[in-house]
Amino acid sequence: MSVARQVVVEADGGSRGNPGPAGYGAVVIDPATGEPLAEAAEYIGVATNNVAEYRGLIAGLTAAKALFPDAGDALRVHVRMDSKLVVEQMSGRWKIKHPDMKPLAARAAAVLPPSSVTYEWIPRAQNKHADRLANEAMDAGRDGRQWEASASTAALDAPARTVSTPPPVQGTPGDHVAGAAKARAALAAARGAAAPAADTLFPVPETAGSVPESAGVRPDAAGAPQVGWGPAPDLGAPATFILLRHGETALTPEKRFSGSGGTDPELSATGRDQAARAAEHFAAPGTVQEIVSSPLRRCRETAAAVAGRLGLDVRIDEGLRETDFGAWEGLTFGEVRERYGDDLTSWLASPDTAPTGGGESFAEVAERVAAARDRIVARYAGRTVLLVTHVTPIKTLVRLALGAPPEALFRMELSAASISTVAYYGDGNASVRLLNDTSHLR
Numbered sequence: 204m205s206v207a208r209q210v211v212v213e214a215d216g217g218s219r220g221n222p223g224p225a226g227y228g229a230v231v232i233d234p235a236t237g238e239p240l241a242e243a244a245e246y247i248g249v250a251t252n253n254v255a256e257y258r259g260l261i262a263g264l265t266a267a268k269a270l271f272p273d274a275g276d277a278l279r280v281h282v283r284m285d286s287k288l289v290v291e292q293m294s295g296r297w298k299i300k301h302p303d304m305k306p307l308a309a310r311a312a313a314v315l316p317p318s319s320v321t322y323e324w325i326p327r328a329q330n331k332h333a334d335r336l337a338n339e340a341m342d343a344g345r346d347g348r349q350w351e352a353s354a355s356t357a358a359l360d361a362p363a364r365t366v367s368t369p370p371p372v373q374g375t376p377g378d379h380v381a382g383a384a385k386a387r388a389a390l391a392a393a394r395g396a397a398a399p400a401a402d403t404l405f406p407v408p409e410t411a412g413s414v415p416e417s418a419g420v421r422p423d424a425a426g427a428p429q430v431g432w433g434p435a436p437d438l439g440a441p442a443t444f445i446l447l448r449h450g451e452t453a454l455t456p457e458k459r460f461s462g463s464g465g466t467d468p469e470l471s472a473t474g475r476d477q478a479a480r481a482a483e484h485f486a487a488p489g490t491v492q493e494i495v496s497s498p499l500r501r502c503r504e505t506a507a508a509v510a511g512r513l514g515l516d517v518r519i520d521e522g523l524r525e526t527d528f529g530a531w532e533g534l535t536f537g538e539v540r541e542r543y544g545d546d547l548t549s550w551l552a553s554p555d556t557a558p559t560g561g562g563e564s565f566a567e568v569a570e571r572v573a574a575a576r577d578r579i580v581a582r583y584a585g586r587t588v589l590l591v592t593h594v595t596p597i598k599t600l601v602r603l604a605l606g607a608p609p610e611a612l613f614r615m616e617l618s619a620a621s622i623s624t625v626a627y628y629g630d631g632n633a634s635v636r637l638l639n640d641t642s643h644l645r
């Protein structure tokens with residue numbers, strides 16, 4: 204008869220850009236003592252928050268099972284996560300509608316019998332251990348290396364846990380690094396692979412096709428997520444966005460806020476000249492295959508100049524419009540500072556803060572720009588598309604492609620009629636190829 208085993212799994216995942224560079228973390232805990240028995244973390248390439256959270260859950264359940272391979276149906280796992288979506292979907296209270304989530308939820312449900320696993324939502328502040336592991340994994344991926352269990356300091360961030368008094372977990376493997384090695388070896392053996400080096404946890408290749416391409420994970424030929432500068436598969440021609448900022452308006456030289464909240468100026472004489480120079484720059488056949496523009500007048504005029512030169516039509520996408528700057532429209536930065544100083548300070552400090560008077564926050568802009576990006580990539584896969592748009596959408600596309608934080612918006616310079624380029628590959632990864640080129644205007 205199997206001896207009852209009870210453990211707690213805390214799991215989390217994150218994405219710097221959503222989608223963007225992503226990673227997960229999970230820890231298996233002895234509920235009687237609060238001691239971590241094993242940790243799991245991995246950088247998974249470009250993915251969404253929800254995909255990373257599900258991957259963290261799968262890793263945590265797999266680690267728990269691998270720690271006690273002889274427990275069978277006697278193993279009981281209580282999962283604690285700060286993802287309401289994952290907890291409610293895995294508990295069966297919410298339907299799983301998104302096509303990317305269904306295969307991941309199925310993988311999670313297949314690790315252990317459903318009757319062996321219970322789920323609990325916890326506030327983010329109580330999930331610091333797993334959150335720190337996920338961020339360590341993302342940091343490692345950014346640096347082109349693997350996460351190392353032996354170098355992790357995530358346990359130091361773990362909140363004080365309220366321990367229960369179930370029958371003690373018997374046969375525990377000692378410290379969490381030793382537990383990681385045991386779990387990793389068991390997982391590798393189960394998949395018919397040699398155990399990886401002891402300084403990485405769960406870098407075991409995924410079964411080919413087990414994670415959908417739309418999840419944004421870049422597999423190599425063996426199925427393992429691609430990290431660093433190793434060889435990558437031939438993904439075909441990317442969808443390439445040539446990002447052209449519109450030409451000058453009367454507001455541009457004075458650096459006045461000019462968004463979509465009421466100001467819709469036309470191009471100035473200088474701006475029309477810049478648009479003509481851009482059109483000449485793109486005149487070579489095949490340089491641009493499609494044109495998509497913001498609905499605002501200054502962009503439509505710039506796009507029309509290029510379209511007329513190339514004989515192409517212009518498609519309008521509302522997602523490419525500039526930020527609504529609310530009451531700040533038409534004002535200089537100094538005037539906003541004088542009239543709305545506290546609001547401006549808050550706006551500069553947080554991407555969730557909107558300009559005075561019902562404008563858009565940078566977080567809201569990023570959401571609609573990302574949706575526009577996804578629409579255009581899907582429509583024009585493998586083609587070169589000229590996007591005629593504004594400062595904030597262009598900076599946002601570059602920021603998301605780099606996986607950079609929101610404050611990166613304030614650290615980029617974009618001149619009127621400048622050109623930037625981002626390529627989007629079939630696996631969800633992006634490559635920034637050019638930023639703020641104005642050589643065509645000289």
